[in-house]
Amino acid sequence: MDxxxxxxxxxLDHALWALEGGANAVYFGFQKFSARSHATNFDFDQVRQLAKVARDKNARLYAAVNTILNSQEVSEAVDLAWQLHWCGVDALILQDLGFAKALQISGLxxxxxxxxxxxxxxxxxxxxxxxxGFSRVVLARELTLSEIETIVQADPKMEYEVFVHGALxxxxxxxxxxxxxxxxRSANKGDxxxxxxxxxxxxxxxxxPHRRESPHEDGLPVGIHAPEGETTWQTGTKGAFASMNDLELGPRIRQLAGIGVTxxxxxxxxxxPAYSYYTAKAYRSFLDGKDAQGWSALDEARLGYGRRPSAGWLDGHKALAQTNPQWAGTLGLPLGEIRQSKGSTLVLQTDHIKAENLPTRGDGVLVLGTLPGQSFRTSVQVPSVSRxxxxxxxxxxxxxxxxxxxxxxLTSRHDGKLPQxxxxxxxxxxxxATLRVTQPAPNLVTLALSASFGPVVTLETTLPCEPSPSSEGLEQxxxxxxxxxxxxxxxxxxAIHSDSQNLFINPRDLKQVRRDWLTKLEAEAxxxxxxxxxxxxxxxxxxxxxxLPRAQLSPLEGVNRLLGFIVEWERLTPQQLASTPWGLALPLAPFSPNEEAALDRLRRFLALPSVKDQPIVLGVNNPAHLVWLQRLRQEGFAVNSWFADWGFHRANGWLESNLDSAVPGLVFSVGWLETEKADHSYAPPIFTSRACMLRNSFSAPHQAHVTPTKEAAFDARTWSSQKLQGRTPERPEQGPRCPAGCSGHFSARLTQGAQGFRVEARDCVNYLLLER
Structure with missing residues (x-):
């Protein structure tokens, strides 16, 4: 496809404006089972209205039914999916692999x-x-350009969808x-x-890089008790350490197009709606090589709805500041830095402000002070003066x-709302449909209809008729x-098939039959x-x-025990694995972007003399692990049994059915851990992230000259000037850096009031856990 x-x-209004802006497709949620449950969302009539506009513009329509579903919800969602099919939806976006199996069983x-x-x-x-059974995959947003290219090259026939703009x-x-x-309030339920x-x-x-386990593995200390030889830093630093900057790839989407992204x-x-319109217009322009138009549209899109821009992980997880600990809210368009003030009059130092971006009376502005927590929103009283x-x-x-x-x-325009x-x-x-016409008697005609909307339905009726001098008028x-x-x-x-040619049937009778039949077909549907x-x-x-209780499946020592899955293979021994009726439990990490390296570590462990003759039950935590199982079995490893771990969020029986049909040997699955009836013996990391808190948010003593909390995101003038040069801004000279010699491992403790959190980083992946 193009x-x-x-x-x-x-x-609906958002979608209509997005299509007006040049979108080739729009995605939406219904009023149930959407990962954005607080959006306005759609009802059936609105979906049908949108589908007609989309067809007229040769655009496509995708419905997001992308939450985890329990057994009752699966059946409701199957009904919904059929109705959406008849409303003109081109594809469904799903998270729950059990729901996918149920849809296939239903014949959708x-x-x-x-x-x-x-x-x-x-x-x-x-x-x-x-x-x-999926024909397209929406790739995880944490991937680099080279990782995306590797994925596409491995299977170029799959359709690939990649996020290019918006909140992360x-x-x-x-x-x-x-x-x-x-x-x-589960994110996996849209809440x-x-x-x-x-x-x-x-x-x-x-x-x-010299971190050792003892004495922290048995619980977090009340004070600071670092193992000998380690540097420990106690601080009162505060910030929104997990608040991501926005993704804004701009013209770089052409790079993605060049490697096969669809x-x-x-x-x-x-x-x-204005955001949908201007972002669609921007990226349509960028894709067509009209960068100046694209940047102008993005300026409008950012008003009130944008944080600091970044390239996300496209250039690698160490390339740009990915978080902004100082300000978690939206910003808008940068105007400049205040040099002088007198009452409500401000004098700003600014660069490269385009005339169309100058504030006018009634426009909204945000003032962010130099100290944490200093923010102020107001409007412009009189037109601005620019020199x-x-x-x-x-x-x-x-x-x-x-x-x-x-x-x-600049956060809003006084006249910025688009008309409905x-x-x-x-x-x-x-x-x-096929319509067959027969004449059982000289003055009677029988109409038999066969129509398909999934199943085939046959309807029949008999009407009065009379001879006609011509056969040409009947079919017409x-x-x-x-x-x-x-x-x-x-x-x-x-398709019309008639055994009788010279017949006349009253048009009013035919129209009534049509109305009756369509009503019956809708009821049948x-x-x-x-x-x-x-x-x-x-x-x-x-x-x-x-x-089994999930806690009984976790490794018995170290950070592997703390997380509940293996991240430190070099420390792992068979004695540290939990015993189950099927063998030693070996739960895999849910996120392994360096796939071949992770699989090689698993192979080396399974090949150890102390392991290779023991039965292993592998903990599968991601769709990729299903293929790992197949590859390991083909290579002769005895991984005959496996369990579906918490990463699949099992909430219905169809999930187990789908997974076991893909790779036989499933012995049980871990239930969805966010429900009231969940197994609370184990708590997984609340965050698994590729955005490093140490690099973006913390400042270790030996890196005291770097202050990420102040420099994690470049200032307004830097962004404005670089953006207007037609490229995504590069990292500033004083941006965050990885500490010298960092091995990608560190530990930290965070608090929110009385609630404590543990941060463990391994191979540059950050895991945040609740203290319990």
Missing amino acids: HEVLAPAGG PTVLHASTQAAVHTPDGVRAVRDL CYAVSGNCMASGLMLG CGQICRTTFELDYLIPG SFKIEGRMKP PPVLELNLAKEPPFSPVGASVW KKASRPFQFPLH ALRHAFMASSHRFIFSDL DHWAQSQAQKVAREEPLLTEVS
Whole structure:
């Protein structure tokens, strides 16, 4: 397919404006089972209206049904999926692999896309979801350009969708447990409480590379008791250490297009229609090589809805400042730094402000002070005066703190709201039908219809008729009567077979038959969808009867025990593995971007003389691990048994069925840990992230000249000047750096009031755990 700009649609108006802006496709959520449950979302009538507009513009429509579903919800969602199919939806975006199996059992013909919540981030992960019936994968946002290229080259026939713009999560998508475990509001149900945007306090830090386990593995100390030879730093540093900057790739989407990425996705279903319009317009322009138009549209999109821009992980997880601990909120467009102030009049030092971006009366601004917590929102009182590089602003209110040195951001325009759009008539699902005409008596005619909307339905009626001098009018009359419709369905392809030629049938009778038949077909369709939902509920496989508390499956020592899965293979011995009825439990890490290196470590361990003759039950935590199992078995390793670990969030019996059909040998699965009935003997990391807190947010003593909390994101003037040169800004000279000699390992303790957190980093992946 052609390259696709895929825009967010929090509601119908958002979608219509996104298509107006040049989007080739939009994605939306229904009122249930969407990962953005607080967006406006859609009902069936709105979906049908949108589908008609999309068809007219040769655009596509994707429905996000991307939450974890329990058994009852699976059957409801099957019904929903059939209805969305008849509403004109081109594909469904799914997270729950059990739901995917249920849809296949129901016979749904709609194309399936694997959500970024499925955490596919390796070539084997792509192979796994392809084998499970998906035709497109939304790759994890934590991947570098070279990693994406490796994935695409491994399977160029798969469709690849990559995020290019919008807010970023701190945790690997699908692996964020913070909101669910701390607030009872699961991100995997579309109810994220955004713990990552809150403020933490750094209690102490133990940086690598000489970190040792003792004495911290048996619980966090009350004070500071570092192992001998280590540097420990106690501090009161505070910040939103997990608050990510925004993704803004701009014209670099052409690099993604060049390596085989199909679809360029914009985040933002919770944002207003203007955001959908301007981001779609921007990335359509960038894709077409019209960079100046693209940057101009992005300026409008950033108003009120943008944080500091970054390239995410595209250039590597060490390339740019990925978090902004000082400010977790949105910013807008940078105007400059305050040099002088008198009351409500501010004088700003600014560079490269375009005339169209100058504030006018009623526009909203944000003033961010030089001290933590200093922020002030107001509006412009009188038009600004610009004498580059100086900008004078007269505000409606005086800042409540000394503003000299503060940065000023344009957050809204007084006339920035787009008018509401109106959709055209709704989409009608095309029915392929055959109409047979027979004449059982001289004055009677029988019409028999066979139509398909999934199943094939046959309807029949008998009408009065009379002879006609010509046979040419019969077929024309039938088509004229049956090809029109005000229903959800329409006869788009009608094959007519008549044994009688010279007949006249009253057109009013034919139109009434059409109306009656379409009403019956709609009722049959609703019944069919419900019957498929009941079939799925009736045939759902029972969960395996044998299950162990998850805590009993964790390794017995070290950080491996703390996390509950293996991250330190060099320290692992068979004696540290938990014993189960099927063998020694070997739970794998849910996120392993360096796939071949991780698989090689696993191979080396399984080949140890003390291990190779022992039965192993492998803990599978990601779709890629299914392929790992197949590869290991082909190589002769005796991994005959395995369990589905917490990373699959098992909430229904279809998940086990789908996984076991892919790779036989599943002995049990760990239930979804965010539910009230979950196994609370074990708590997984609430965050698993590739954004390093040590590099972005903390400052170790031996790196005292680097202050990431102040320099983690470049200032307004740097961003403005570099952005207007038509490129994503590079890291500034004083940006965050990895500590000299860092091995990618460190430990830290954070607090939020009375709640403590443990940070463990291994191979530059950060894990944040709740103290219990």
